[in-house]
Amino acid sequence: MRRVLILRPEPAAGRTAAKAAALGLDARVHPLFAPQPIDWAPPVPEDFDALLLTSANGVTFAGPALLHYRGLPTYAVGANTAQALTEAGFPTVIAGDSDGSAIAARIAGDGHGRVLHLAGTTVAPMEIGPLELTRIAVYGMTALPPDPALIADAVPGSILLVHSPRAAVRLAEQIGREGRKSLHIVAISAATLAACGPGWASGQAPALPRDDEMLALALRLCE
Structure with missing residues (x-):
């Protein structure tokens, strides 16, 4: 089971986590903003x-x-x-x-x-x-203070769901180049993906900026 880290603010993060769990994903919520x-x-x-x-x-x-x-x-x-x-x-x-x-x-x-x-x-x-x-x-x-639990939960192979360019920039500030090599990005848009910066194991954005489309991409990474 791949771990999915959800970085969007609550209460939307909880809705995404529930959908991810229903798909059989190990969903962890770590909002970067409130x-x-x-x-x-x-x-x-x-x-x-x-x-x-x-x-x-x-x-x-x-x-x-x-x-x-x-x-x-x-x-x-x-x-x-x-x-x-x-x-x-x-x-x-x-x-x-x-x-x-x-x-x-x-x-x-x-x-x-x-x-x-x-x-x-x-x-x-x-x-x-x-x-x-x-x-x-x-x-x-x-912006919320850096959360050490986010780094601890970002085990190799984890998928990070990034829902905005601001969240992408914040994420890039917290995870350095070395830590990115084993982590996968699913971003809500091409602009958000670009804001995550280079060095990730993989990066994708859906054709339509929808939560369900992002989760579908995350699920494919698990196949």
Whole structure:
């Protein structure tokens, strides 16, 4: 059984770990960052004709003010974010199945123009096309101190799941060139893989930036 180290923040790390365990993988969770709320001033809903969230953390940390926008057509980048919005009280959420650029194109295709995007302080690059997008940060990611348990758990042959370029840089700071030679990287995107730096036993990124696609690649490494 290959060991899979999950580096994304909680609570998403727990969801990934559960899926990895269901596939028969030895999943270990070692978040490199933790989300923290940011004070924000909610604009009036009347200034927008759609709401977009690209992370379930945005739902969690926007707080009660998020419900001001329940009457807007609501879009989520993927299923997890859509589920978080539904649980928060949004009756109808349109979920994408790819990335921020894809859901932005869907919003524009549905005829909306003025979009409120509640997000983190860092957002993956996305093409917004004709949209007039107002992005407000409602949370940020705080780097956690280096965890000796991560190094101890990174036994030869382990697979590290890396979900963002920031996590890739943080990982590269903690595992030197010698330690990388026996470890495999599965990154969420080509940009994230590049940010991990050289010297790993192998590195891959799925065609689509999805958790399930990353786990499928990890499972193939075990064959």
